[in-house]
Amino acid sequence: MSRVCVVGAGVVGLSTALCIKLQHPSVSLTIIADRFFESTTSDGAGGLFRPDERFIHGVDKSILRNWCQTSFDHFNNLIFSNISAEAGISQVSGYQLFNDPRPDPSYKNIIYNFRYLTKHELEIFPDHYKYGYFCTTLYVDTRKYMKYLTKLLTEKQVTFTKKKINTLEELAESYDIVVNCTGFGAKELCNDNLIRPIRGQVIRVRAPWIKHFYYTDDNCYLIPNNEIIVLGGTRQLDNDNTQVDLNDKDDIWQRCLRLCPSLAQAEILWHWAGLRPDRKPIRVETEIIKYGNKKLLVVHNYGHGGNGIALSWGTAVDATRHFSSLLNAINIQDKQVTSKL
Ligand SMILES: Cc1cc2nc3c(=O)[nH]c(=O)nc-3n(C[C@H](O)[C@H](O)[C@H](O)COP(=O)(O)OP(=O)(O)OC[C@H]3O[C@@H](n4cnc5c(N)ncnc54)[C@H](O)[C@@H]3O)c2cc1C
Numbered sequence: 001m002s003r004v005c006v007v008g009a010g011v012v013g014l015s016t017a018l019c020i021k022l023q024h025p026s027v028s029l030t031i032i033a034d035r036f037f038e039s040t041t042s043d044g045a046g047g048l049f050r051p052d053e054r055f056i057h058g059v060d061k062s063i064l065r066n067w068c069q070t071s072f073d074h075f076n077n078l079i080f081s082n083i084s085a086e087a088g089i090s091q092v093s094g095y096q097l098f099n100d101p102r103p104d105p106s107y108k109n110i111i112y113n114f115r116y117l118t119k120h121e122l123e124i125f126p127d128h129y130k131y132g133y134f135c136t137t138l139y140v141d142t143r144k145y146m147k148y149l150t151k152l153l154t155e156k157q158v159t160f161t162k163k164k165i166n167t168l169e170e171l172a173e174s175y176d177i178v179v180n181c182t183g184f185g186a187k188e189l190c191n192d193n194l195i196r197p198i199r200g201q202v203i204r205v206r207a208p209w210i211k212h213f214y215y216t217d218d219n220c221y222l223i224p225n226n227e228i229i230v231l232g233g234t235r236q237l238d239n240d241n242t243q244v245d246l247n248d249k250d251d252i253w254q255r256c257l258r259l260c261p262s263l264a265q266a267e268i269l270w271h272w273a274g275l276r277p278d279r280k281p282i283r284v285e286t287e288i289i290k291y292g293n294k295k296l297l298v299v300h301n302y303g304h305g306g307n308g309i310a311l312s313w314g315t316a317v318d319a320t321r322h323f324s325s326l327l328n329a330i331n332i333q334d335k336q337v338t339s340k341l
Contacts (some may be wrong), residue, residue, distance in 0.1 A: 002027045002327060005171050007189075008181030008302070010042035011142055011309055014149040015316035016181050016301050020207035020323055021156045030175075031153070034164040034185075041183055042142045043310065044202065045273040046223050048092070048213060049075065049138035051310040053106055058281030062248070065106060067314030072110045074313040075138045088144025092224065093136040094213030097129035098120075105133075112136040126258055129216065139213075140309050141225050165189060168289060172296040179299045179319065184277035186302045192283075195303050197275035199239040199308070203231040203246045203256075207266035220255040225283045228269065231256040235306070237278075244271040245269050279303025284315050286322045297326045 006017040014157065017031050037043060051068050059067075078089045093113065108114040114121045117132035136182045150160075168189065170179050180186060187195045208227040215221045223230040234248050248273055257263050289296040301319035304311055 002176045002330060003174065004029045004179065004323075005175040006031045006179040006181055007033065007165055007168075007171070008183060008185070009036045009146075010040040010181065010183050011140075011146060011312045012042075012183065012301055012304060013179075013181035013225045014146055014153065015312045016179055016319050017153055017158060018149055018156075019313075019320040020179070021153065021158060023320055023324065024327060025156070029153075029156075029158045030161060031158060032161045032163050032165060032171075034162065036160070036162065037143075037146060040146075041274040041277070042146060044274045045142055045309050046121060046202065046221065046232060047121040047140040047142050047225070047309050048215075048221075048223050049107075049111065049140070050096075050105075050215070051107055051307045054102075054335065055278075055306055056083035056282070061106070062225070063318075065110075067311045067318065068107050068110050068149045070314035070317050071311055072107075072138065075140060079138070083148070085239070086144065087143030087148040090139050090141075090204060090225070091215055092137055092139040093134070094215070094223075095121075095125075095132055095134055096215045097125060097127075097132040099130050100217070101131060108133075108135070112139075126261075127216075129264045139223065139225055142309055156187055168298060169291045169296060170286075172294060174290065176330055177297045177299065177323060179301065179323060181319075183302055183308070184275045186277070186279075186300070188281075192279070192303075194283075195277055197237055197240040197280040198278045198305065199234060199236040199241060199246060199273060199275055200232065200306070201252060201271070203249065203252055204269040205229050205263065205266035205270050206269055209262065210260065211228075214233050215258055218255070218260065220252075220259055222256055222263075225273040228264070231263070235276075240275055242273050242275060244273050250275075260316075276306045277303055277308070278305035280316065283316045284322070286326060297330070299323050299326065 078087045113136040213223045221232045278316045283300045287298045299322045
């Protein structure tokens with residue numbers, strides 16, 4: 001039985017672990033992370049399926065399309081099953097508003113009801129944006145979704161260990177394959193200077209009357225989930241401060257209030273700041289790390305920036321493909337050794 005370790009328990013680590021376990025039920029799998037659930041970046045994310053290629057660099061177009069489609073199909077299947085409430089996945093429709101013309105997003109044929117806004121619709125908004133789309137997409141309530149993934153993993157005998165890993169090599173004696181899903185943690189763990197923080201701050205409010213999402217090109221957004229609405233946001237490159245900033249708090253509130261004046265009646269619940277683990281390109285690949293005369297087999301899956309929820313299942317499937325190749329190589333090697341004995 002091969003011993004496998006997934007490092008990272010955000011949405012990417014949990015999805016990748018589940019994907020591996022579904023394809024290779026007999027592997028012994030442990031998830032190691034120093035932070036779980038509410039202390040991960042995934043927990044605070046907006047959760048909208050809107051994989052905007054303007055912020056995804058260096059990924060081949062056909063690969064990106066494949067990740068988007070695979071993720072969308074996965075979430076969509078959950079919506080139209082009897083567990084959508086437990087998994088926290090729902091459909092949401094809304095408006096994207098902007099002032100400069102831009103090419104159509106590549107995900108327009110993956111989501112539903114994509115169409116340009118009419119002049120009449122654009123006039124509803126106080127700032128009179130010049131362009132806009134309307135579409136129906138997906139919302140992932142990551143707090144529920146990560147609990148749902150954890151339940152499935154536990155049922156499949158996956159074990160969880162809370163621990164900080166300082167080097168991937170320290171796992172070499174205990175595991176045959178290591179899967180690295182450490183998000184922004186990969187910067188330190190792998191000395192990866194391609195990964196950079198993009199700080200985002202949000203406010204959660206109770207405003208059950210808001211049913212649509214709104215997203216403007218100056219990064220002002222409202223994303224509804226039942227009664228709770230996520231208000232954002234900021235995109236601050238190379239700012240790694242995870243504390244809530246008072247100026248950002250006021251700025252987000254004022255911009256969202258201008259876009260949607262009825263927020264004045266909303267109950268403010270909590271503020272949160274997190275780091276989008278931005279990497280150009282997102283790293284989904286195999287690495288064989290040599291140390292001394294030994295080798296460690298690694299599959300990397302990190303650096304999803306502001307699209308880690310949207311792309312989580314698609315990249316997990318891809319990472320599992322890399323994992324299967326490594327597992328195959330180990331099995332062939334084992335058979336050769338056994339046949340020589
Ligand atoms: C404000 C904001 C809004 C966002 N909105 C959206 C959105 O609407 N849609 C969308 O798709 N994405 C959104 N994102 C992006 C999304 O949150 C991230 O891309 C995603 O959460 C990354 O997931 P992850 O599992 O890679 O990382 P994380 O959730 O950060 O998980 C990393 C895991 O690795 C572990 N780890 C790291 N280093 C080590 C180590 N050395 N040893 C042990 N464990 C380690 C951590 O403990 C943790 O368990 C948003 C992000 C922010 C900040």
